[in-house]
Amino acid sequence: GNSVTQMEGPVTLSEEAFLTINCTYTATGYPSLFWYVQYPGEGLQLLLKATKADDKGSNKGFEATYRKETTSFHLEKGSVQVSDSAVYFCARGLNYGGSQGNLIFGKGTKLSVKP
Amino acid sequence: NAGVTQTPKFQVLKTGQSMTLQCAQDMNHEYMSWYRQDPGMGLRLIHYSVGAGITDQGEVPNGYNVSRSTTEDFPLRLLSAAPSQTSVYFCASSYSGGLVADTQYFGPGTRLTVL
Numbered sequence: 001g002n003s004v005t006q007m008e009g010p011v012t013l014s015e016e017a018f019l020t021i022n023c024t025y026t027a028t029g030y031p032s033l034f035w036y037v038q039y040p041g042e043g044l045q046l047l048l049k050a051t052k053a054d055d056k057g058s059n060k061g062f063e064a065t066y067r068k069e070t071t072s073f074h075l076e077k078g079s080v081q082v083s084d085s086a087v088y089f090c091a092r093g094l095n096y097g098g099s100q101g102n103l104i105f106g107k108g109t110k111l112s113v114k115p
Numbered sequence: 116n117a118g119v120t121q122t123p124k125f126q127v128l129k130t131g132q133s134m135t136l137q138c139a140q141d142m143n144h145e146y147m148s149w150y151r152q153d154p155g156m157g158l159r160l161i162h163y164s165v166g167a168g169i170t171d172q173g174e175v176p177n178g179y180n181v182s183r184s185t186t187e188d189f190p191l192r193l194l195s196a197a198p199s200q201t202s203v204y205f206c207a208s209s210y211s212g213g214l215v216a217d218t219q220y221f222g223p224g225t226r227l228t229v230l
Contacts, residue, residue: 004157034218043119043205043221044158089157102148102173103219105157 006090006106013080013113021075021109023064023090031093033057033066033073034103038087047075047088080113087111116141121206121222128196128229136191136225138206146209146217147189148173149181151202152224158205164189196229203227 006023013019025033032051036044048057050066050073057064062077073090090106122137140147148163160173164183178200180192189208193200204225211217 036221043223044207044219045221046218049218102160102163103158104160104174105150107155107157 004090004092004104004106006088006109008107009087009110011109011111013111015082015113015115016079017113019075019077019080019084019111021088021090021111023073023075023106025071025073025090025092027071027092030068033064033093034091035062035064035073035075036089036091036105038089038108040086044089080111082113082115085111085113118142119206119208119220119222121204121225123225124223126225126227128193128227130197130229132196134193134196136193136204136206136227138189138191138222139187140189140206140208140220141187142208142210142220143186144208144210144220145186146211146219147183148207148219149179149189149191150205150207151175152205153202161191161204193227196227198229201227201229 004025034049035047037047038044048059050057053068055066064073064075087108087110089108091103119140145166149161150158152158159175161179162181164170167183167186170181206222207219209217209219
């Protein structure tokens with residue numbers, strides 16, 4: 001089937017710690033992959049994306065590499081800040097009713113960074 | 116650009132009432148969609164549209180109607196509200212007409228409570 005599985009939170013880290021949020025997907029073919037971030041009280045916004053195997057998406061110090069061998073798209077950041085506290089969603093393109101534009105989301109991982 | 120706007124921000128309904136959630140975008144995007152966000156469930160696609168005059172069902176369409184008479188607007192109608200429709204609703208848009216999973220831009224959300 002089509003699904004996205006990401007590690008459950010909440011994740012609590014100290015400032016400057018290393019962050020990894022795991023994400024794996026099931027799919028036929030090679031869908032586009034995304035990480036979205038939702039800050040408290042706001043809508044989702046794109047953090048980074050990758051459209052083909054071995055692509056690395058990066059933004060604001062976050063990185064994720066499209067791994068077709070392991071069907072994974074893990075999110076990493078070398079040194080988190082308090083301002084990174086948010087909910088992070090992994091998503092993939094979904095061929096639903098013939099439209100590739102739709103997205104299927106993971107359940108989200110809440111990150112809290114303590115000073 | 117205002118981006119994607121949604122009204123109202125909050126709404127309380129009684130079971131059986133109907134209402135329309137408004138969504139508008141000023142980016143001339145062809146693709147628009149509605150998601151609902153429930154705790155522990157991530158975001159699930161309700162309906163989507165790949166252009167004016169074209170709509171289709173997503174993963175959880177029951178109890179909701181949509182129409183797309185203009186490129187800018189994509190209202191979501193609740194026909195007869197039920198407590199199970201208590202959720203946060205997000206509208207999103209993207210440039211592509213649904214042929215590829217493009218970056219989606221999200222509105223700030225509408226928090227709906229059905230009593």
